[in-house]
Amino acid sequence: MQRYIIRRLLLAIPVVWLVVTMVFFVSHVRPSRAEQLAATCQLSKDICARNKAAIQKQLGEDKPLIVQYVRYVGNLLIGDLGKSLTAPYNPVRTELGNRAGPSIELGLLQIILATIIAIPVGVMAAVRQDSWVDYVLRILSIGLLAIPTFFLAPLLLLFTIKVFNWTPQLNQTAYRSLFQNPGRNLSIMLLPTLAGAFASSAAIMRLLRSQMLEVTRQDFVRTATAKGLRQSVVVMRHTLKNAMIPVITIIGLLTAGLIGGNVVLESIFNIPGIGLYLVTELQLNDLPVVLGVVVAVAVVIVLTNILVDVAYAWFDPRIRYS
């Protein structure tokens, strides 16, 4: 097991290196910050050129691209993700640390709600296979998978306005963390949680249903039924427990995707998470921030993948790693 974990971590190194390299060179296709400033420079040619050179030197852009690349990778190795180019010029790592909280909270809330909805629904659809309950739930889930979150969110907003005459506070300064003001935090998180949870729950439910049906056909379940156990015991203890193993995988992967992928919901509801940070700085052309966020999220996803595979072995002793 230990050897397996170490081998997986070593295999992750080239993947992360490829991610960093791809992101670095792709993002340097565009004109640099210094070139952009020079393009809008109103002063005399001489001064403009000198300004440009000064800025390039300050940002390290006067060196050839390959030198910049080596320096960037070197900085990454010591945990330095670079500095924002826009006020207040914070290091990206500090900024990510401050903004990780809301993103992680939103992602976790969504996945918890999605799991709570999906497990009973998935079990019910599997137990009543091919009945009308099954059909309704399946059609509902395939429908929910088709609705984009950025459409579901405004619909929910409209619903709360029309029915409860209530909207969460959406302005940028309204957000408080869970510890500062739990009531306001949760009232802001409510709608994005719902909007994000439905699609994930549909995905989990579909997988759980198919896994339940797969397990139900196996001999040990037939044995359990044949020896006279109650159906609820067979379903819960024999079928569900074994069907959950691949479901846990997809829950893990969804969580990683949600934490980095709530870009749209964070910008609709003005939640100061990583996604909103990325979109804001993207519009300001802030390259180090965009690079840093993408690299950080990709590393988190690679690590989550490994974690999920390891968890697999823990949940299912039949799986052997060599």
Place this chain on the structure above:
Amino acid sequence: MANANTSVSADTVAALAEPEERFTPKRFKAARDFFAHKPLGVFGLAIIVVLGLFALFGQYIAPYGPETRFSIAPQATAPAGNTNVDDVSCNTPDCTAKAHGSAALDFSNRGPSSAHWFGTDEGARDTFTRVIRGARRSLGVGLGSLLIGTFMGVVLGGLSAYVGGKFDTATQRVMDALQAFPPLLFLLLLTAVGQPSITIITIGIGIVATPQISRIARSTVLQVRALPFVEAAQVIGAPDRRILVSHILPNIWAPVIVIFTIGVGAGILAEAALSFLGVAPVGVSWGFMTFKGTQFIKQAPGEAIFAGAAISLAVLGFNIVGDALRDVLDPRLRAR
């Protein structure tokens, strides 16, 4: 007794019919299964066909021009005072604010009416027209990106399975790296590079779709390559190219076409998300309409609802056709 008799005769009929079945080509059988046993899939196909017609012939179907701005002269409402302005419609595309000058009454953010089935947007343009005309961009980017992604995925996945060795390992690591990005993050990064155009977005979504398709192509080729007829072809000295093209390729298209169909839905979603975030080029686009409509959702929810519903319907159509195709074409993959 009577029961037994009928069942025997039914069996006989089936047995008699069998030789004929054997000559029906496989793909026609799949098509027949699809239409006979998959009502939901047929429904999805109908959605795709209608949206496809909108995308191809939108300019002839839509009642107005996509940029036509509507207004009515102030005197039209003046006499009655409370006249329902929605009844006073502009029936010609020329009937614009310009014709009536700046004093014309604003026709923006109206609810549905007989002249404007889906209402109008904040620029007083007909939402029904814009929903129809938006189909071209969504379907175009969705289909185009998945064609690119499928081509790259099949070539890379197929080659890496067939060639194996170092090439296989290298390709797989690159695919791992691509899959480490959440798709939207990767696309945002791409659009940040230079001027985002429809072409860049289409290629970007194609790249995002590649890893999954290459995985499926790779595993299918590995299975097919182990089958006796490939070995037989190798024994009689067939060149690699012929084995790949005429023996392996025809046997992997079933899973590929399923993942392609479902992928188109995901591609449409990705394009809509980019348009919603405002990083795609401007134009008549469902995602951007949803974004604009959301700004006015309290006063005029029509635009957001109809544009969002159009996205959802398109994605739903491709998803359920993909599901039905999977059941029909490739029972091994069936999500029971």
